[in-house]
Amino acid sequence: MSPTAALVHKDDGYNFAYLDEQTKRMIRRSLLKALSIPGYQVPFGGREMPLAYGWGTGGIQVTASVIGPDDVLKVIDQGADDTTNAVSIRRFFQTVCDVAVTESTAEATVVQTRHRVPETPLKEGQVLVYQVPQPEPLKKIEPRETETRKMHAYAEYGAMQVTLYEDVAHFGRIAKTYDYPAVINGRHLMSPSPIPKFDNPKMEMNPAIQLFGAGREKRIYAVPPYTSVRSLDFDDHPFEVQTWKGSCALCGSTTSYLDEVITDDRGSRMFVCSDTDFCNTRQAEAAAAKAAVDKVSGEEA
């Protein structure tokens, strides 16, 4: 995060990163409050963005408030850099602040994401910005904010535990597969956004700063670096993540989250990494290793 005061982007009439400095200041204050109370939803004066609500306006406002001219931005949707909405958001930032962009998780200083945490572990100094459609984890249990605020205030999360128990009673297991509720820093119940539960453990004790922006609902929350993130479960039904029988058809990974791809109309399918950067990097490494082996064996012959 670099200072961005009064930086006007040279190519158009908009302020650096679109938002005016007063708005950025307001959002940064909300972010600081959110980092101070991990998992607590801070109401903020969300602005109307030139992108539809529900399409990442919260994430964009957070990114616009923390990004500086020296930052390197990566934008992913479903783990991929080339999905249309990720492309659209990346283009937005290239237009309004002309920052360097990358597809490499390791090179990025700010990563804006929808529905995934990158497979490559994040480092200190990196910022992961989540787009959040519904910040309130209790919404499906109690739609009234006046009530859910009280439930958070008293840390009254029994209702959520009961909901998970109802799954166990009906299906024999917890049937929540994404947007899996977690308690942050032993205090606030938080929606991790609709990431698959596969990604919940990556949030735990992560060295990076994790920021969450919900534009339509006008809420910001955060998980500071090295903070506990406990996914709700039961002693006899412990939290577990998705696993696949096979591996990625492109890079052979057995540890990444896989997308199912239907390849014909006769039911053929294959599984590939959802994280395109992770998959491409592994493929390139494998190709390089193979080339090195070929070269060595060629020399020997």
Add this chain to the structure above:
Amino acid sequence: MAYVAVKGGEQAILNTHKLISETRRGNPDLAELSLAQISEQFGLAVDRVMTEGSVYDRELAALALKQAQGDAIEAIFLLRAYRTTLPRVAVSEPIDTSKMAIRRRISATFKDIPGGQVLGPTYDYTHRLLDFALAAEGLERPQAELAAEPLDETVPRVIDLLNSEGLIEEEIDENDGEVFDLTREPTTFPARRDQRLQNLARGDEGFVLGLAYSTTRGYGGAHPFVGELRLGEVAVEIVPEELGFPITIADVTVTECQMINQFRGSADKPPQFTRGYGLTFGHNERKAMAMSLVDRAMRARELGEDVRYPAQDAEFVLSHTDNVEGNGFVTHFKLPHYVDFQAELQLVRQLRAEHEERRRKATGSEQAKEAAE
């Protein structure tokens, strides 16, 4: 078949921008619409976009409509996104609608009123027969005749006449002049009336109309009377700090509705009529009336009435009026969700396998039982 990862999203986006521009233009052999034409001849569409877009600028609203191919909600979205980037120069003084240059003004509560009933421009008494003559261009239109005398400069509001008898509750500024700004601060519950009215003014016309309708059909006990509905131009004044007195910066057209509603009274209060208020930019009586009904319905709690129906539930109403929010969220479901879907797919397959396993065991043991018998 080999799998090729879907690439080229960027090129597709650039292409769709070109394609939508082509589609918007339609047949290039036909003359292109000018903003002035839209503003003049689709005036009510422009009014709606200005109201829900919260910017009083006919030219910008016309541009938004042109860019959105006439889609009101898309146009409202465009105008709102532009509005966010504008600086706040000043906060105006409250407009004084009793000093309105009236074009139309009616009351349903009294046959005659000081200042008179003024029918003005309205579709109310047109028979809704398609006017095929209008399909031809350049038709000569009849001109309305000018009245012999102009209207009074100040036309008192009907509702103020009831005020003098104490028959209607007084309008009280609860905030000491400080007005909440919905576009700068998040809504808080319970929301005060300034928040509620701002929300309704920007709210989707169709949704607010539907809610208002529901209050008159038993889902909220509305017994409304249109105290007054007026349309015309009012002056917008600001008080610059260096001057210390108000100066007029603009004239804007507004539609105002004062709805009178019944109230039985309570132990502390004698029976008295209550108010519902509606205001829109431009000419939009449907919206102003619907707004005033929903405003009144949402006052249930403060007036000690039971909150039993959707229109009375401020948290429900205020959270769902905004069509830019609603449109964004409902349509976001067309974005890729394949990561979540994969998670659900996996679970359903697993649950089905377990179900099948249980069924097999159950029939297996039953057969074994039968065999034993």
